[in-house]
């Protein structure tokens with residue numbers, strides 16, 4: 001199979017062929033350059049138009065199967081990244097991740113880096129600190145689909161030996177957009193480093209790690225994932241001036257303030273699901 005966006009160089013790199021799903025998205029765009037330094041060939045894919053990328057709907061089993069041909073490892077960012085009607089989440093995030101692992105077995109893929117989310121534990125209160133063994137408390141149907149991905153990847157490790165690092169990403173944008181993201185912020189540089197650690201650490205088995213920068217306040221504890229060697233370099237502190245003028249919200253009944261998932265925890269059922 002030809003790789004439309006293949007980056008090929010004469011010097012052999014640590015990976016021969018890496019697959020990046022969700023390559024047209026916010027984080028995919030950030031990661032593409034870095035992956036090129038680590039693999040002879042980077043196969044990029046998305047359902048959205050992306051110049052010269054392999055266009056594939058993750059819900060299409062045959063398309064996903066073709067995408068994995070000859071791949072050593074996968075960085076799986078593709079899918080719906082916010083809360084959405086169940087039928088949409090079912091296709092992109094549940095059927096999609098199943099298709100990926102089913103094809104991974106067939107094609108002998110060794111490792112997956114899976115973009116999970118802080119929303120698998122979003123109903124833990126902001127007064128607690130959760131570690132990687134904390135009970136799942138998803139705050140939305142979106143969060144539930146990420147729990148499915150984590151459980152599925154656990155099964156595929158125990159049954160078939162495919163290693164996965166589940167990245168419980170906080171809020172990865174160029175800057176925090178609100179006060180909550182001062183706590184959940186993950187800089188793009190730290191995100192790329194987290195993916196690098198997840199791809200290059202020897203023997204990860206099935207691992208879970210929180211994706212947050214070295215922010216002044218933390219709701220998560222990565223001590224049990226320290227074997228990955230992830231040491232964030234950035235902090236949301238540099239953005240503190242953006243929110244200083246805003247007084248704390250004193251409404252203790254406000255769900256979006258009480259729980260780590262913020263607005264996801266407070267969202268009303270989406271229109272199509274409510275009927």
Ligand code: NAI
Nearest residue numbers: 022024025026027047057058078079081115117169171172
């Ligand atoms: P994004 O929404 O910008 O990118 C997701 C990409 O997946 C999009 O380009 C979209 O076209 C593609 N996609 C959606 N449905 C698809 C389908 N059926 N088949 C193929 N491709 C499909 O999201 P972003 O910010 O880049 O996040 C990447 C991943 O990380 C997502 O899985 C998201 O859930 C996860 N994540 C991101 C966080 C963040 O703060 N950026 C926080 C927590 C998790």
Ligand code: 15L
Nearest residue numbers: 081082117118119170171184
């Ligand atoms: C996520 O899981 C979303 O993909 C992202 O868009 C943000 O909303 C982030 O969580 C967050 O919690 O801020």
